[in-house]
Amino acid sequence: MTDFLTHCRSVVGDAFVLDAPADMAPFLTDWRGRFTGKALAVLRPATVEQVAALVRACAQWRVPLVPQGGNTGLVLGSVPDAGGGAVVLSLARLNAIRQVDPINRTMTVDAGCILQQVQEAAAAEGCLFPLSLAAEGSCTIGGNLSTNAGGTAVLRYGNTRELCLGLEVVTPQGEIWSGLRGLRKDNTGYDLRDLFIGAEGTLGIITGAVLKLYPQPKASITALAALPSPTHALQLLNLMQDHCGSSLTGFELMSQYCLNLVAQQFPSLPKPFAAQHPQYVLMELSSSESEQHAVGLLENAIGAALDRDIVSDAVVAASVAQSAGLWQLREHIPLAQAKAGKNIKHDISLPVSRIADFIAATGPLLEAAFPGCQLVCFGHLGDGNLHYNVAPPDGISNEDFLRNQDKVNRVVHDSVVGFGGSISAEHGIGALKRDELAHYKSPVELNMMRAIKAALDPLGIMNPGKVL
Amino acid sequence: MTDFLTHCRSVVGDAFVLDAPADMAPFLTDWRGRFTGKALAVLRPATVEQVAALVRACAQWRVPLVPQGGNTGLVLGSVPDAGGGAVVLSLARLNAIRQVDPINRTMTVDAGCILQQVQEAAAAEGCLFPLSLAAEGSCTIGGNLSTNAGGTAVLRYGNTRELCLGLEVVTPQGEIWSGLRGLRKDNTGYDLRDLFIGAEGTLGIITGAVLKLYPQPKASITALAALPSPTHALQLLNLMQDHCGSSLTGFELMSQYCLNLVAQQFPSLPKPFAAQHPQYVLMELSSSESEQHAVGLLENAIGAALDRDIVSDAVVAASVAQSAGLWQLREHIPLAQAKAGKNIKHDISLPVSRIADFIAATGPLLEAAFPGCQLVCFGHLGDGNLHYNVAPPDGISNEDFLRNQDKVNRVVHDSVVGFGGSISAEHGIGALKRDELAHYKSPVELNMMRAIKAALDPLGIMNPGKVL
Structure with missing residues (x-):
């Protein structure tokens, strides 16, 4: 691995290959502080060409890599596992607004741009980039795209997927796909853009994007x-x-x-x-x-x-x-x-028409299994998306109650799936919900996903252990 | 092939395996009457299970199949080639509106429903299904999805892709993928829905869909x-x-x-x-x-x-x-x-901000190469989509002028690509634009498309010769 790291240093410069534990620490622990992984190094390229060169090196030395944006994900998708054999590839230094086109109502950005920076660059041209969510001051647009983030404006403007017209992606072979199209209509072959959006870095690394802008409401x-x-x-x-x-x-x-x-x-x-x-x-x-x-x-x-x-x-x-x-x-x-203490969180969605029935049916199931438990139920009703969180009964400590997490998940997720819903509405799968995905998806769907993963990333180096 | 056809008859009944030339004729010629292919038979299943059984038979006997909806496509995507070894698999008998859910603002339909039938079923519940295009009285929603059709309401409501929440698909292995989700947010793995949308039947057969509805404008x-x-x-x-x-x-x-x-x-x-x-x-x-x-x-x-x-x-x-x-x-x-006679048609899109420059630049290029040629330029400007058609100069017959088709295409498409545009905005690729796709797409993008095609359809039986 010395050769590999020496090669990485030759690509990005010594200062941008971090391998001292203190330097790597901020990149290894997830946003909620639930898990700390290990890594061989943290790589911090500044250009798309450097990203591509690093991926070619990872392919050559068979080093798994974990793409990371603002590291604000909620499903352990952007931190490495405990093995220590992977590198974190941070996109944070690719942070330029490349172009704003107010007539086409598009902007072209680097993946490492902070969401708030994107919002502000749009506003400076009298336009609205409508994606808005709690972490907007620190999450990156590349991470938003890779997880197909939702937020508070989905009812009118759609998920991140609907806000993107084109992508630039570094493939698992270290090639650059220039798909930065600013087109509202383009029917030339398979929809690779939407395949990379929401793939959580397991099929390639999003390095740039063309985003849709809207007129600012008055x-x-x-x-x-x-x-x-x-x-x-x-x-x-x-x-x-x-x-x-x-x-x-x-x-x-x-x-x-x-x-x-x-x-x-x-x-x-x-x-x-x-x-x-x-x-x-x-x-x-x-x-x-x-x-x-x-x-x-x-x-x-x-x-x-x-x-x-x-x-x-x-x-x-x-x-x-x-x-x-x-x-x-x-x-x-x-x-x-x-502030009130830890609880068991669910990011679920349902057909809007089934939400009242879901709420009416699921509360009693939880009460029967965990008498006295408290439901903290809120969310984006217009999108069918509930944050359906379960807190301990009075007198039971949060830590004791959290031991029931798998059982609580099973009750909630079984009910969600029974009502035609999804176990991950806007946070993605990552490592956290990988087993739940395998539990609920049909073999036909899982097999198609695995076939696509194997076709695009035959070495399996892209964010292993996430999603599939 | 006798065994194969006997098996098909056992699946759908004798009346729905057509092999007499007169019976097959309407399924073999494209909408504009430019090409007539040949087929072993036309298969007319009535259920998803019959579609799956027929695809399994095609896989077993290695018979290529051409899925067909209303056969109103404009790029020779839904008719077989001249070889005569393929079957046409018509979805027209799968034509039920399965469910309308006005609270969720969705409807679930069979792929063979006529677009107008879908619009009317939505209106009957006080809702709008906004997809609207010239062929709406005969095209099917399965064809609209497979070609990601555009039309006149894209500016506000998006392409067909944006109007679909879930799909049911028969895979090239003859399995049924039940992805009929009516969810506005669902981040559970790769976006298979958008991969099948616009794939023109080369990756699987869309048999059903959940469509988005909107409130009727007042x-x-x-x-x-x-x-x-x-x-x-x-x-x-x-x-x-x-x-x-x-x-x-x-x-x-x-x-x-x-x-x-x-x-x-x-x-x-x-x-x-x-x-x-x-x-x-x-x-x-x-x-x-x-x-x-x-x-x-x-x-x-x-x-x-x-x-x-x-x-x-x-x-x-x-x-x-x-x-x-x-x-x-x-x-x-x-x-x-x-009525005025045949001309050379282009279905192109551009960044909206480049349209005036494209029009200003491309006319003189054509005039220089084909003095006196006439431009019939109109289209969905709000989407950047032009129908940019070239008619002969006065005194030159349409037939004579049409011999220049490849040269005219090259002038127009080179200019389109130079302005960051697309050579197929809303009609797709089919067999007609397959060579143009190969000419203009980067090897990186073509290779990813081919890898996906090989992964999902390793026998290559799904609509061969189309797109790739």
Whole structure:
């Protein structure tokens, strides 16, 4: 391996091949701090050509490699395993905005650009790059693409997959595929772009991308509605979409338990309603016309929902600050959970029409198996995506309860699959859910995935142990 | 082959294995009547299980198969070659709407459903399935998916790819992959769905799909603008998108030459402007609110465009009949071309920002090579998609001019690729553009496509001679 590392140093320079334990440490532990892997070295190329040269070296010396962006993933997809034979290949130094084309409404970026940097570069040209998620200050667009990240704007703009027109990829053979097309329509052969998106670095390394931009909305307005049940939330979603079409840009469900948790842990945050209600929906409306238009549209729709008893109560934010306050309630749910102690998390999706039935059916199953357990259920209802987290009963420690993780997963995931849902909505598979994937996917589907993996990466050096 | 056909008859019944020339004829000639292939038989299964059994038989006897939907393709993708050794596998009898879920805004359909049938089933539930194209009365949704069809609503709703959430596919081994998921978010492994979409039946046979539905707009309104140049059309596009956001659902460019051709061939159609203008744009606006809202939005935006001298003149349709009349002008361009005689067609796309430069650069190249040739240039400008057709100079017969097809293609496609465009925007590759694909794609990309083809279809029985 000395020869291999010497060769890597000749490619990127001594300073960018890290092998001292202290230097490597930040690259080896996952975002949630649950696992620390080992690596031969951390490689930090600065150009696509350097990435390609390093991959050729990995192929020649049969060294497995783990591509890494901002290392904010939630499924152990971007850290190496405990074996110590792999290298981490960090894309962080490929961080240039290559081009913004406001007429084509596209931008071409390096994979290592931070998401927030991409958002800001779009805004500087009067455009919107709509991908938005909690880690946006540190995650990279390459990681967003490799995990097909979701976030809070999927209802209107789609997942990261829908926001990408073209890719540049270094193949497992160390060749560069220049697929940086800025085209809305292109039917010339197989859709390689979408194969690399969401493949979590197991088929190749995304080094650049052409992203879709949108006109900046003229105004956004937020409201919080209180409702008797998840069924009412579904009725509200349909009513809002009928009234507002694609102006409805956010629709987030939160249970009373979630907001109580936030109120306990962050007492200074707003408390919009005096009374308690079983469920709440945070809605965001964006208008390409004016604030007046957005407010009128939102108030009309909420009025119709109140008339039909779909909604029990509602507040419409009267200012940007009030809007931000309502969003803070939503964004503080995971933080409040973290302060309250560890719990068992699920990132699931369902057909939107089955969500109320899923919630009604799964709670009793968990209660029967784990009496007194607490459900922290919230998420992007408009996309069918729930963060369905299970916290310990009163009097049981988090550590004791976490020993039930596999059993809790089985109850929740069996129910999800029974309702036609997915065990990973927006976080991916990584190493964490690899066994769950194998458990739930059909042999036909697994065999096709394995055939593609073997065809594109016959040496098996690309992020081994992840996904498949 | 007698054993093979006997086996096929045992699977689907004697009546559904056609081998008499007269019975097979409608399945062997392409839509435009340019090519007639030969086949061993035409197989007409009625169920997914029958499709799978037939594919297993093809694999066992090594009989190549050509999947076929409505046989309306434009690139010779759904007819067999002249060898006579293949079978056509028609999906037309799999034509059930399996389920409509208006709350999830999805419908599950058999691949052989006619597109219009799908649109009508959605409308019956108060929903919109937005895919719309000229052949919608006879093309099937399976063919739309296999070619990733485009059409007139791509600007707002995307290509067929963006309208599909899940697939059911019979693999080249005759297994059934049940990927009929109705999920907006699902990150569980490789994106097999998008690999089969657009693969033109070379990787497997799409037998069913889950399609996305949208709320029906409350009103649509159409306008025709006259402009000095394609550059002005791009300025208008950006202005309209800034003013109207996603309410802008159509944006079609037509040159003066196109409208003159329509006026000559169809003199009864409306003539909206007294004066002649170099370019015209047909715009459609849809509102989720009201007709009044749509009209106000459109008139404001056109007013701004007139103020800035982007637009020379404009008419807004005052009724549904007037809207239909304006759309007829656009839809009659290909019909007027056909009446005027054969020409050399190109289905190309470009970055939207490069379209005016492409038009300005490519005309002189063609004029230099083929003096006096006529350009019939129109298309979905909002998607960067032009139908860029070249007709003979006055005094030269269409037949004589068509002998230049390869040379004309080379001039046009070289220019397209030079501007970062695609030689097939929405029609696919089929057998017609296979050599062009090989000419323009990089070896890296071709090799990845070939590796995937070999991995999934190692016997090479799936629609051989198409795409690759």
